[in-house]
Amino acid sequence: MITLDTSVVTIALPRVRDGLGLSTGGLAWIQNSYMLAFGGLLLLGGxxxxxxxxxxAFTAGIVAFTAASLVGGFATSGWFLLAARTAQGLAAAVAAPSAMALIASNFEGPARVRALSVFSAVSGAGGAIGMLVGGVLTEVGSWRWVFFINVPVGVVLALLAPRVLAETARRPGRFDVAGALTSTAGMTALVYGLIRAGSDGWGDARALGAFAAAAVLLAVFVAVEWRARQPIMPLWLLTGRDRAASYLVLLLYVAGIFGAFFFLTQYLQQNLGYGPLRAGVAFLPLVGLQFTTVRLVPRVLPRTGARPLVALGTLLLGAGLLWLSQLSAGDGFVSGLLGPFMIIGLGAGLTILPLNAxxxxxxDPEHAGAASGVAQAMLWSGASLGSAVLVAxxxxxxxxxxxxxxAFAAGAVFAAAALLVTLVVMRVRG
Structure with missing residues (x-):
């Protein structure tokens, strides 16, 4: 549901802009408010x-997410929708780490890789379904229904969770509120500065002030985590060579691909004149190939190790984005988009699962919640950072x-950086 919500809103963004009178920068904040709250508080949620x-925690997050979705569907202004999207992100930050950690604590070895494959495939399917559902709901009804659709799904999840999920043992402790606040505030300031610089120039006083605030807040976050007895992001998680490289590659990879999705949606509807439904269908080659590939990766991963798959995946993403950077106003879907879509879909299917594995x-299993929380924080922080950079x-x-x-060329730079980290830093085979 969380993955679906991202894609289902993405496909409806042009209609949201028209309905609420938003600028491109304001439209980006509809996505970024969700991703910043999600990415910034994932560690606290874990x-x-x-x-x-x-x-x-999983059930509570789903209930809150459902309620925020219902409120978002009734938004009458940009600020109203922004607040609802932020609430959705907060709720998702509570639910998502527990979902991935439950998988990690219940499976080991090859079984864990297979379980993560299903997890990744379902996430990919959520993206595909979101594009289609978002297109249908927006074209037949209204963009508001892309939020209302979460309500019945959330109700079913909340009712079924106590019946089918076994509860895990509690580990008493304390919340690192200072760490959560400084990390979220720091990322928010950074993304605001990038979006402001894109619209008002890199010499804009508010943009420069936001960059300075981001540097201070993120430095304070590191200092807080260094001294905290029970930090939300134990710094030792960033010390292992392969683990640290995987986190960084995840952030860079998602920054490139998610930022590109923001502009692809608008290109399809504004330049090619596609309606929301047709635009959603246009993404099927990408997400369909991603879904198929990620189901095959568990068979290959034990023989090749993670590094070759991640290297190939990041290379394919960079190639696809470079191809997209050559688009012209006269290009159609087949001539301009189909090839890059298939390359990017294949690359995404090869990359994410090996990184998570x-x-x-x-x-150790007792640290799975913290490790998966950091992984998803990197993922969603990368998504918001990539969107902001490409918009700028x-x-x-x-x-x-x-x-x-x-913007597509800038996304390719993120992919190239991810490839460089993979080749230079990663050493893991399994």
């Missing part, structure tokens, strides 16, 4: 699962088409 029981294999790059160009091409 800690909540450890302290109160992962099933309890490497991270979870490097920690696009906004720096006067011509709309050249701005979109420049």
């Amino acid at each position: 800690r909540a699962g450890d302290m109160f029981g992962r099933r309890r 490497t991270i979870l294999a490097s920690v 790059v696009q906004g720096s160009r006067e011509d709309a088409m050249s701005g979109i091409d420049a």
Whole structure:
């Protein structure tokens, strides 16, 4: 449901902009408010699962997510929707780490890889279904229904969770509120600065002030985590070579691919004149190939190890984004988008599962919640950072088409950085 919510809203963004009178920067904040709250508080959410029981945290997060979705569907202004999206992110931050940690604590060895494969495949399916459902609901009804659709799903999940999920043992402790607040505030300041710079120039006083605040807050976050008895992000999680590399590659990879999705959705609907439904269908080659590939990776991973698969996946993402950076106003779907979509889908299927498997294999089960929380924090922080950077790059160009091409090229730079880290730092085979 969490993955579906991201894609189902993405496909509806042009209608949201028209309905609420938002600018491109304001539209980006509809996504970024969700991702920042989600990414910034995932670590705290993982800690909540450890302290109160992962099933309890999972269920509470789903209930809150459902309520926020209902409120978002009734939004009458940009700020109203922004608040609802932030609440959704907070709720998702509680539910998501417990979902992944429950998988990690119930499976070991090859069985864990297979379980993570199913987890990744379902996430990919959620993305595909979200594009289609978002297109249908937006075209037949209204963009508001992309939020209302979460309500029946959330109710079913909340009712079934106590019946089918076993509760985990509680581990008493305390919340690292200072760490959660400084990390979230720091990332928010950084993304705000990037979006402000994209719309008002890199010399804008507010943008520069936001960058300075981000540097201070993130430095304070590291200092807080260094001294905290029970930090939300134990710094030792970033010391293992392969684990640290996996975290960094995850952040860079998602920054490239998610930022590109923001502009692909708008290109399909504005430049090609697609309606929301047709735009959703257009993404099927990408997400379908991702879904198929990720189900095959568990058979290959034990023989090749994680590094070759991640290297190939990041290389394919960079190639696909470079291809997209050559788009022109006269290109159609087949000539301009189909090839890059298939390359990117294949790359995504090869990359995410080996990274998650490497991270979870490097920690004991009792630390699975913290490790998975950091992984998802990197993922969603990367998504918000990538979107902000690509929006800033696009906004720096006067011509709309050249701005979109420049944004895709910037996404390719993120992919190239991920490939470099994979080749230079990663050493793991399994």
